[in-house]
Amino acid sequence: MDAHDCSQLESVRVVAQQHAYDSSQPREMRRHWAELSLLANRRMLGEGAEGSARELQQDFMLRTWVIEHLGPEDENSDWSPEALGVDTLAALAMSLSEAATLATKWRELPIEQIRELRRHKNLTAHLEWLIGHLQPGPTRHLLLPWIETRQLLP
Helix, strand or coil, X not given: CCHHHHHHHHHHHHHHHHHHHCCCCCHHHHHHHHHHHHHHHHHHHCCCCCCCHHHHHHHHHHHHHHHHHHCCCCCCHHHCHHHHHHHHHHHCCCCHHHHHHHXXXXXXXXXXXXXXXXXXXXXXXXXXXXXXXXXXXXXXXXXXXXXXXHHHCC
């Protein structure tokens, strides 16, 4: 995919997301717009298993917004709080304890490690809104401490 394709996909993502946020439209139409936004965003992720932090964060934030404002749907993994929680955990390369330890001395770290801490901060930005939608269990248990640790990250 070239830069022109990415630019077009980004335009589709943004316009579709704006329509999803439009409260004058019916709920199901807003979900369809959100699905289109996710599809465009995921095309930009490409073939990489991890994807870029920017596209993953956009994915997580839009999914959380839909769950929060339009309601969860367990039969659709995009709108399932549990699936989003699992996806979030899968995107985190560092353990919670490693992130917390590195955060205490982040000014002394090489730039690559600071970037990785920042990536984790961005990938957990949605957790404050998502956590209330997760049922008690292993996923919620693993994500809850990230909310506090996130505040320590640069």
